[in-house]
Amino acid sequence: MSKITFEIDGKSCTGKAGQTIVEAARENGIYIPVLCWYEGLKPAGICRICTVKVGGRNMAACTTPITEEMIVENALPELEDMRKALVEMLFVEGNHMCPTCEKSGNCELQALGYRYGLLAPRFPYLFPKRAMDASYTKIMIDTNRCVQCRRCVRGITAKDGRHIFAMQDRSGHSVIVADRELEAKMSDDLAKKAMDQCPVGAILKKEIGFAVPIGKRKYDKAPIGSEIQK
Amino acid sequence: MGSIGDVVTRAVKKHGKDASMMLDVIRDVQSELGCVSDEASAAIADNLGVSKVDVDGVVSFYHFFSKEPRGKYTVYLNNSAVAEMKGRDAVAKAFEQAAGCSFGVTTFDGQIGLYDTSDIGMNDQEPAALINGVVFTNLTPEKAKDLVFQMKAGKDVKAMAKESGDGQNQSALIGAMVKNNIQKKGAVIFAPYEAGSGIKKAVAMTPEAVIEEVKKSNLRGRGGAGFPTGMKWEFTRNSKGKKTYVVCNADEGEPGTFKDRVILTELPQMLFEGMAVAGYAVGAEEGVLYLRAEYEYLLKYLQSVIESMRNSNLLGKNVAGKKGFNFDITIKLGAGAYICGEESALIESAEGKRGEPRNRPPFPAQNGYLGYPTTVNNVESLCAAARIMVQGGEWFAKMGTFQSHGTKVLSVSGDCSKPGIYEVEFGTTLQSLLDEAGGSDAVAVQVGGPSGKCVSKKDFGKKLSFEELPTGGSIIIIGPNTDLLKVVHNFMDFFVEESCGWCTPCRAGNVILKQRLEKIMAGKGTESDLKEMAQWCTVVKAMSRCGLGQTSPNPIATTIENFREVYEAKLQKGADFVTEFDLNKAVQEYCKTAGRNPNIEGH
Numbered sequence: 001m002s003k004i005t006f007e008i009d010g011k012s013c014t015g016k017a018g019q020t021i022v023e024a025a026r027e028n029g030i031y032i033p034v035l036c037w038y039e040g041l042k043p044a045g046i047c048r049i050c051t052v053k054v055g056g057r058n059m060a061a062c063t064t065p066i067t068e069e070m071i072v073e074n075a076l077p078e079l080e081d082m083r084k085a086l087v088e089m090l091f092v093e094g095n096h097m098c099p100t101c102e103k104s105g106n107c108e109l110q111a112l113g114y115r116y117g118l119l120a121p122r123f124p125y126l127f128p129k130r131a132m133d134a135s136y137t138k139i140m141i142d143t144n145r146c147v148q149c150r151r152c153v154r155g156i157t158a159k160d161g162r163h164i165f166a167m168q169d170r171s172g173h174s175v176i177v178a179d180r181e182l183e184a185k186m187s188d189d190l191a192k193k194a195m196d197q198c199p200v201g202a203i204l205k206k207e208i209g210f211a212v213p214i215g216k217r218k219y220d221k222a223p224i225g226s227e228i229q230k
Numbered sequence: 231m232g233s234i235g236d237v238v239t240r241a242v243k244k245h246g247k248d249a250s251m252m253l254d255v256i257r258d259v260q261s262e263l264g265c266v267s268d269e270a271s272a273a274i275a276d277n278l279g280v281s282k283v284d285v286d287g288v289v290s291f292y293h294f295f296s297k298e299p300r301g302k303y304t305v306y307l308n309n310s311a312v313a314e315m316k317g318r319d320a321v322a323k324a325f326e327q328a329a330g331c332s333f334g335v336t337t338f339d340g341q342i343g344l345y346d347t348s349d350i351g352m353n354d355q356e357p358a359a360l361i362n363g364v365v366f367t368n369l370t371p372e373k374a375k376d377l378v379f380q381m382k383a384g385k386d387v388k389a390m391a392k393e394s395g396d397g398q399n400q401s402a403l404i405g406a407m408v409k410n411n412i413q414k415k416g417a418v419i420f421a422p423y424e425a426g427s428g429i430k431k432a433v434a435m436t437p438e439a440v441i442e443e444v445k446k447s448n449l450r451g452r453g454g455a456g457f458p459t460g461m462k463w464e465f466t467r468n469s470k471g472k473k474t475y476v477v478c479n480a481d482e483g484e485p486g487t488f489k490d491r492v493i494l495t496e497l498p499q500m501l502f503e504g505m506a507v508a509g510y511a512v513g514a515e516e517g518v519l520y521l522r523a524e525y526e527y528l529l530k531y532l533q534s535v536i537e538s539m540r541n542s543n544l545l546g547k548n549v550a551g552k553k554g555f556n557f558d559i560t561i562k563l564g565a566g567a568y569i570c571g572e573e574s575a576l577i578e579s580a581e582g583k584r585g586e587p588r589n590r591p592p593f594p595a596q597n598g599y600l601g602y603p604t605t606v607n608n609v610e611s612l613c614a615a616a617r618i619m620v621q622g623g624e625w626f627a628k629m630g631t632f633q634s635h636g637t638k639v640l641s642v643s644g645d646c647s648k649p650g651i652y653e654v655e656f657g658t659t660l661q662s663l664l665d666e667a668g669g670s671d672a673v674a675v676q677v678g679g680p681s682g683k684c685v686s687k688k689d690f691g692k693k694l695s696f697e698e699l700p701t702g703g704s705i706i707i708i709g710p711n712t713d714l715l716k717v718v719h720n721f722m723d724f725f726v727e728e729s730c731g732w733c734t735p736c737r738a739g740n741v742i743l744k745q746r747l748e749k750i751m752a753g754k755g756t757e758s759d760l761k762e763m764a765q766w767c768t769v770v771k772a773m774s775r776c777g778l779g780q781t782s783p784n785p786i787a788t789t790i791e792n793f794r795e796v797y798e799a800k801l802q803k804g805a806d807f808v809t810e811f812d813l814n815k816a817v818q819e820y821c822k823t824a825g826r827n828p829n830i831e832g833h
Contacts, residue, residue: 045589047734048773058772063589085769086734093738122762123742148731158281166283167584167731169290170567172741174731179283 006070008052021061021072022050031225032074033083033115035090035108035199036149037062046149047090049083049112080116087112088121093172095130095144096200102209103201105217109147110200111224130175137184138191139203146176146202156194158182165194176202237262238273249278250600252288252582253565256295264299271297291584291730293347293566294523301336301343303381306360310349310485311680311720312643313356315712317370321357324371328378342381348568348724349485350524353643353706354411354650362387363526365406398495403531410492411650414666416637417629418617419493419610420653423500426544428616432507433552440511441467444615446623448635453479453571453608454678454702455777459615462605465595466512469603474514476505477599477606479576481522483568484679485724486704489639490609492651494521494528497613498535499544502559504612506549507619509557512605517559520576523566532561568728572776573606574598575730586730587776610639610703630656634695638703642667644676645709660699661690669707674714674793679704680721681781684714686792714796715751718785722747725782736779739770743783754808755801764790 002017008030015024020043025032036046043062050061053073061072073079090109098104134140152165153176164182167174186194188205195205214220241258245251255278259270266274271285278285289295294306307313307322322344326332329342336343352358355367364387366377380390393407394400412420432440445460466474478501482490493501505517521529536559539545547556562580569575570585577599579585598604607615614636618626627635634656640663643649647668654663664672676684677694678701685692685699692698708717722744731737746763749755767783767790774780790797802808814828821828 043589044732045775046732048775049734051773060589060775065591082769082773085766086773089734089738089742092742093734123766124745126738126741126745147734148737162279162281163284164281166281166287168283168287170569170584170731171727171729172731172737174737177283177286179281182281 004066004068006066006068006072008072009074015066019066021052021054021059021064021066021070024066025061025072025074026228029229030074031229032061033112033225034062035112035147036151038151038155038197038199041151041154044150044154047086047147049086051079051083053079084116084118085122087116087118088123090147091118092121092123092125093128094146095127101145101201102204103145103198105214105220106212107201107219108199108224111219114219115224128172133177134206136178136180136206138186138188139178139183139194139205141176141178142202142204143175144202145200147200148174148176149199150176151197151199152176152194152203155197156190158185234263234267234269235273238270238277242274242277247277247279249280250582252278252280252285253292253563253579254582256285256289257563257565260295264302265296267297288582288584291567292523292564295565299336299340299343300345302341303361303387304343304345305377306345306347306350307333308348308350308352308356308358309346309720310353310356310724311717312353312486312706313358314716314720315644316356318357320371321369321374324374325378328375329381342378347566348728349483351482351488351491351522352408353486353488353641355409356643360524361390364388364391365408365527366391367407367409368393398531401531403534404495404528406527408491408495408527409650410495412492412496413642413648413650414652414654416639416653416655418626418637418653419497419500419613419639420651421617423497423617423620425499426503426542426550428500428503428619429506429510429544430550431619432510433550433555437467437511437513440507440619443623444511444618447614447618447626448623449611449614449618449626450634450696451608452610452614452638452702453482454484454681454700456696456700459607459611462595462607463508463511465593466603466605469596471601471603473516473602474512475599475602475604476508476512476514476517477573477577477580477594477604478505478517478519478609478612479571479573479606480519480525480609481564481571481576482609482703483522483571483728484681484702484704485721486641486643486676486679486706487702488641488643489651489703491525491528493609493613493639494525494532498532499539500613500616501609502536502539503544504607504614504616505559506545506557507615508605508607508612510549510552510555512603514605515556515558517557518580518599519559519561520570520580521561521563522570523564526563529561529563536561567730568724569730569776569778572778575776576606577604584730586732587778589775608702631693631695631697633697638694638701640694640701640705641703642669642705642707644705644707645669645672645712646707654694656695657693659691659693660685663694663705664690664707667707669709671709672707673710673712674708674789676704676706676708676717676785677701679706680724680785681777683784684708684718684788684792689792714789714793715747715800718789719744719747719751721785722782725778729778729782733773733775733779735770735773736775736782739766739774739779740782742766743770743786747786749810750797750800752810753800753802754810755797756805756808757801757803758806760790760797760801
């Protein structure tokens with residue numbers, strides 16, 4: 001694979017042809033905040049938190065491939081503020097009660113909130129009426145917490161490739177559901193994978209809770225992004 | 231009829247056991263059974279080899295599909311801003327009173343369903359509604375009552391439309407009461423056109439020369455974005471694929487635009503020739519016309535035009551006598567989603583999926599319909615291409631301004647005496663258009679629809695052109711007696727409903743913006759509320775994934791810019807904070823349950 005030289009915030013970086021800005025940045029020790037992005041899944045450009053400037057234009061770093069001599073601006077204060085605004089939007093768009101959430105400490109939305117020093121969102125809370133569906137066999141879906149990243153849609157499929165998760169409706173009404181027939185046939189491992197891939201506490205595997213106590217979880221130990229940008 | 235399973239099997243047999251035909255299968259099931267129930271979507275899923283939630287995902291994405299029955303007669307009453315200006319609310323009330331149910335539901339006996347719908351492309355003859363796909367225009371409360379009376383009597387919907395339209399609307403295959411309202415004909419689109427002349431000229435050249443000619447004309451896409459058509463064709467031609475497609479975007483959904491409806495009604499042959507020209511240029515044998523569901527009443531007519539063009543060798547094998555050039559057109563119907571006017575969302579929808587825009591790269595020219603190189607062009611652009619073949623690129627380039635050549639077909643509506651279609655040369659000033667349309671007392675003009683700009687008098691002298699006042703065709707005139715903020719609110723409502731929901735800023739941001747607008751409209755806004763709202767517009771515009779979210783704050787942003795005083799008049803000057811909390815309202819439910827009267831002052 002051919003080598004590509006490009007630049008992020010003035011730092012010279014190298015990557016491989018076909019890599020996206022997010023992937024190449026990680027290999028160069030630069031953290032571009034992401035939420036819908038997940039290693040191994042097809043990037044989808046949903047949360048927009050990875051937005052960077054390329055040639056003065058805003059682009060999602062997770063879906064934009066690197067090109068030779070590309071100049072990427074990442075840590076601009078104006079961009080960071082808009083990213084923070086997106087994190088805030090996600091907080092007000094759903095109902096996020098961190099203290100009672102099983103994902104607290106492992107939650108990427110919460111971790112991004114900490115990263116951006118989020119105290120109170122600039123937007124008023126929308127307090128939507130959303131459902132918690134525990135009538136599934138293997139999992140529960142709490143749509144109050146869903147950030148609609150579609151990691152589950154993209155990453156969790158039946159053996160024959162059919163989707164187990166899908167979005168329903170559109171606009172602010174859009175909501176994630178699982179296919180009842182296929183969900184019931186999920187292996188325990190797949191159900192666990194669905195829970196682990198979910199960046200928030202929207203998908204929970206039944207019968208296990210708080211296996212790792214709060215305080216000893218991933219982001220309790222080190223903030224998000226610190227594993228990449230030392 | 232038949233069992234649900236039979237209906238589904240029949241639909242799948244008709245359209246093919248292919249997930250890319252899902253929209254067509256669902257449409258058949260919806261029209262035969264009145265809804266797509268859980269049982270039906272499970273059967274569709276089984277037949278097409280997808281999961282049930284994927285079928286449900288498609289059903290719930292589109293406005294005209296539903297899980298629940300929507301009545302033997304389904305009334306979709308347009309709720310565009312212009313419909314509101316023209317008395318839509320009184321018509322809605324008349325429908326509700328006569329039918330005995332409110333909007334959003336179906337009567338108990340399942341006979342009549344009343345639903346709102348976004349712009350149906352009839353802005354020049356509002357209020358308008360679709361009833362089982364049949365268009366009813368210029369509605370009044372009396373007419374609405376009469377319609378309900380007829381529905382209750384079980385009348386055939388087509389027979390309920392007593393008035394007749396003009397032009398081809400009167401033809402047997404359309405038979406609609408729709409009016410074309412062509413007020414001004416220009417040199418490119420509405421000038422006389424000899425059938426076959428465009429495609430014959432094209433096939434006498436090489437495909438490369440056709441692209442050169444279009445480049446020479448400086449034709450830019452007429453849907454709004456204004457991408458150079460010749461360049462698009464060149465990219466598509468140069469992409470490698472086993473097949474190439476020409477897709478015509480006939481999904482004009484921008485509130486206030488209806489020009490493509492008139493072109494489709496009066497000039498379908500010119501359009502299809504334009505598609506054939508594009509096919510010849512890019513090396514495609516297949517063309518797809520993606521027709522918005524609201525225009526389904528034109529479907530049979532359009533199909534008959536295609537058929538007659540096949541018979542006269544303007545489509546089909548060896549088109550116009552050109553050996554080896556085969557080109558044919560199929561029509562794909564939408565199902566009610568503004569976002570499908572975005573070219574990659576349109577492709578997704580044509581492939582039977584939820585109409586969500588794709589990430590770019592790759593661009594449709596590289597990887598479009600069914601994964602093949604595809605050029606997606608607007609109805610008007612393709613007609614212009616046919617004309618350019620006849621008259622030459624140079625002729626076309628002479629018209630217009632420095633960056634905008636040829637003519638533009640405008641859909642003019644709102645507070646004016648002569649709404650309708652105006653084909654004007656690029657460079658015409660907005661003021662001269664207003665004078666012609668009888669809208670001289672305009673206070674504001676929404677140029678380019680809600681996603682465009684709301685301009686004030688100081689800009690009326692500007693030129694309609696890509697460089698000064700760009701528009702995909704929508705011109706909405708707002709007069710002194712129309713409440714501007716109500717119009718802005720209507721537009722925000724529209725964007726909130728029509729966001730596909732994919733990306734955060736558009737999905738959540740528009741809801742937040744609309745809420746803040748409502749706070750200000752209710753007289754509870756402060757100066758900092760207004761300032762913040764303007765800042766939030768910037769965030770949504772800057773961070774959204776596609777054109778919808780990148781422009782959806784425009785109604786607010788451009789009215790703050792040009793009509794700041796309208797907002798300021800609503801603000802609580804000098805206040806730091808105005809509560810929106812209403813204690814009476816908050817305890818209302820409790821008091822009702824407890825049988826008490828709220829006694830707030832006493833505590």
